[in-house]
Amino acid sequence: MTRVILFGTDSMLRDDMTNPSTDRFLAMDGAISREKWEEDFADDAAAIQRLKKERNAVILAHNYQTPEIFLSVADIKGDSLALAREAQTLKEQVVVMAGVHFMAETVKLLNPEKTVLIPDLKAGCSLAEGITVENVRALKEAHPGVPVVTYVNSTVAVKAETDICCTSGNARKIVQSLGVPEVIMIPDENLARNIEKETGIKMYTWPAYCEVHREFTPAEIEDYRRKFAPVTVIAHPECSPEVVAASDMSGSTAEMLRYVAEKQPERVLLITECSMTRNLAALYPKTHFIGPCNFCPHMKRITLKKIRHALETLSPEVTIDPALQAPARRAVERMLQV
């Protein structure tokens, strides 16, 4: 049976939903052994495919999801920007977010009438948890009149305090679209510093970090270059400016995917969460992926078993405080319009 992958402008992938999940295992060749697939995943994957039809459900998966989710049951895949865009066009009544909580909240903001499920309510994010509403208000008081750009890796309450949201894929464009010399950019200090360097726009920021990307160091990159040259190094902008400077280019996961799909380089080092590398390695076997394997513990809370349970019980469901719905949605929609 033919497997269809469409590359959209955001390098978002939309799979056809007709393939039995076991056939899709073939796409994971190299990522998971056939024995492991049959023993640990095949049964849940088949049940999920059946439940999606029964529940009129769709599964959105972030690029950091494990191969057995990303390549076997996910319908729409991509980075936060692609998932937020696609969330506006969903026809299905039930949406399962195979990602972390703030991503499910964004889908719910854009689709208040739909049932949005997150298979594990504890799937959080060190960035979203790194700043409070009070912190944002204090920054606004300290810098009156300066617009607030908030990374989507944030809670709905923080988004509601915000002028406009951004993702790592569109942060530069969003900041430049404001036409101002200074911006409050939260919560990711590294992203803000990297965008400040690229644009020359002064950033007031906050000391919150992605616990996965802050672990990478320039020394580590140099070590890989020494051992594996020539290698193209692409760093996620949640890494420190020093790590970005030690890389060949910086880009969101969608930009990484686009680069590998278009150039199919012989050897590449992706400075990002490990499942991204494993998923791309399964899709692009001609490219040799090297590098450390840093997992996001929050993303890894989502499993096939939990997705199955969410579809069986239609829970846990994501809800939004009605008082926050309008202002938070406005900040996300403003981003999508840019």
Ligand code: SF4
């Ligand atoms: S990888 Fe980092 S930014 Fe992404 S969900 Fe995990 S902690 Fe948050």
